[in-house]
Amino acid sequence: MLMHKIKIAALSALALALSGCGASDEPAAPPPKTAEELAYISDASPIPKARLDAAISPLFDDPAMAETRALLIMYRGKIIAERYGEDYDEDTRFISWSMAKSFTGALIGFLVADGRLVLDDPAPVPAWQRPGDPRGDITLRQLIHMSSGLDHTEVPEEGGATVFEADTNRMLFLDGASNVAGYAEARPMEAEPGAKFEYSTATSMILADIITRTLTNSTDPEVRRNAAMRFIRGRLLEPLGMDGTYFEFDANGTFLGGSIIQASARDYATFGEFLRNNGARKGAQHLPVSWVQFMRTSSANDPAYGGHIWLNKKRPEGRNQVLFPDMAPDTVFAALGHLGQQIVVSPDQKLTVVRLGKTQDNVLRPMSDQIGRIVAMFPTD
Incomplete structure (x- = not known):
C-alpha cells in the first residue's frame, strides 16, 4: 500500500513537471496592434509602423x-506620426515654458538683421546706463548666450534660494510679476560679463524688453503690447502660418519671452521646421541663414548651449546632460521647457519631434532618452 502511494506521488510530480515544460516567467507578448491602432502613424513613415x-x-x-x-x-516636412493623450488633440494649445526662449532668440535675429540691434554692442537697457554701472558693459551676445554675469537664480537650490526666493518664481509669480523685465534688469552683477554660463529665464525677459523698446519708445503697456504683437505676427506667426500661437504679456506690456507661449503641437513643430530649414518657409527666406547658424553654434561657456537654444553636445563636468549626444547626430538642436516640453530638430535627418506633457524636471532622463531613441531610428541623409 505504501509503495502504491509512492508511485502515485511520483507520477503526480512527473505530471506537474511535464505540465510546466515550455512555461516561462516572462509575460505573454501582447497581440499585434490593429491597423486602426497604428493609424496615427502615416504610411509615409520610413520606419515600419509597428516598430x-x-x-x-x-x-x-x-x-x-x-x-x-x-x-x-x-x-x-510632413507629419508622419501624431498622437495625443486623453482629452488633448491637434487644437489644444500647450504651454511652452522655456521653449519660449528659442522664439525670443529668433525674434532678436530679425532686429539684428534689420540693423536695429548689434550683437557685440552693449545691450540697450536704460537702467544700466548710469556712469560706473558694470551692467552697462553687458553685450547682446552675452545675454543671448546666458553669460551676462547678472545674479539670476533660476531654481531653488539646496542650502540656497528657496522656492519663494528663486528669481524665476519671484519674477513671474510674486513681487516681480507686474514688471518682469524691471525685476530682471535690477539684479546686480555676480561675475564679469561673458565669464560664466548661467541659464536664466530672467535673461530672456530682458531680451523681450529690449525687443519691445526697440519697436516703441512708449511706456504705455497697451502701446508696448500692440507694438510687440504687430512685430511678432508680421515677422514670425503669419509668415509661418502659426495661427493658433499666443504670446502672454505682463502688466507692463512685456511679452513673457522666457517662459509663456501657448501653441498647438503642430505650431511648435512648424517653428522647429522653420529653424531646420535655416529660417526659410515655402521658398521664402524670412530669418537670415547666418542668424540660424549663430543660434545653432556653441557658446563660449557651454558647448551644449547656442543662441537661446540647446545643442546635442556634451556639457562640462558637473552640469546635467540635457539631450542625447551618444544617440543622435551632434547637429541636433532643441527648444526645451519645464516639465519636459521639447521641440527636437535634426537637420541631418530632416526630422522634427515635438513632445509635450508633464514630467517633473528631476525625473526627465527616461523620457528624454526615449526621444533620443526615436530620433536615432531615422536615417541620416
Missing part, C-alpha cells in the same frame, strides 16, 4: 516617463 509605435508608446504608457500629452513627428 515606430513600439518606440512611441512608452512615452504614453510607461509610468517612468510620466505624462505625455502630445507627440508629433515631422519627416521631410
Whole structure:
C-alpha cells in the first residue's frame, strides 16, 4: 500500500513537471496592434509602423516617463506620426515654458538683421546706463548666450534660494510679476560679463524688453503690447502660418519671452521646421541663414548651449546632460521647457519631434532618452 502511494506521488510530480515544460516567467507578448491602432502613424513613415509605435508608446504608457500629452513627428516636412493623450488633440494649445526662449532668440535675429540691434554692442537697457554701472558693459551676445554675469537664480537650490526666493518664481509669480523685465534688469552683477554660463529665464525677459523698446519708445503697456504683437505676427506667426500661437504679456506690456507661449503641437513643430530649414518657409527666406547658424553654434561657456537654444553636445563636468549626444547626430538642436516640453530638430535627418506633457524636471532622463531613441531610428541623409 505504501509503495502504491509512492508511485502515485511520483507520477503526480512527473505530471506537474511535464505540465510546466515550455512555461516561462516572462509575460505573454501582447497581440499585434490593429491597423486602426497604428493609424496615427502615416504610411509615409520610413520606419515600419509597428516598430515606430513600439518606440512611441512608452512615452504614453510607461509610468517612468510620466505624462505625455502630445507627440508629433515631422519627416521631410510632413507629419508622419501624431498622437495625443486623453482629452488633448491637434487644437489644444500647450504651454511652452522655456521653449519660449528659442522664439525670443529668433525674434532678436530679425532686429539684428534689420540693423536695429548689434550683437557685440552693449545691450540697450536704460537702467544700466548710469556712469560706473558694470551692467552697462553687458553685450547682446552675452545675454543671448546666458553669460551676462547678472545674479539670476533660476531654481531653488539646496542650502540656497528657496522656492519663494528663486528669481524665476519671484519674477513671474510674486513681487516681480507686474514688471518682469524691471525685476530682471535690477539684479546686480555676480561675475564679469561673458565669464560664466548661467541659464536664466530672467535673461530672456530682458531680451523681450529690449525687443519691445526697440519697436516703441512708449511706456504705455497697451502701446508696448500692440507694438510687440504687430512685430511678432508680421515677422514670425503669419509668415509661418502659426495661427493658433499666443504670446502672454505682463502688466507692463512685456511679452513673457522666457517662459509663456501657448501653441498647438503642430505650431511648435512648424517653428522647429522653420529653424531646420535655416529660417526659410515655402521658398521664402524670412530669418537670415547666418542668424540660424549663430543660434545653432556653441557658446563660449557651454558647448551644449547656442543662441537661446540647446545643442546635442556634451556639457562640462558637473552640469546635467540635457539631450542625447551618444544617440543622435551632434547637429541636433532643441527648444526645451519645464516639465519636459521639447521641440527636437535634426537637420541631418530632416526630422522634427515635438513632445509635450508633464514630467517633473528631476525625473526627465527616461523620457528624454526615449526621444533620443526615436530620433536615432531615422536615417541620416
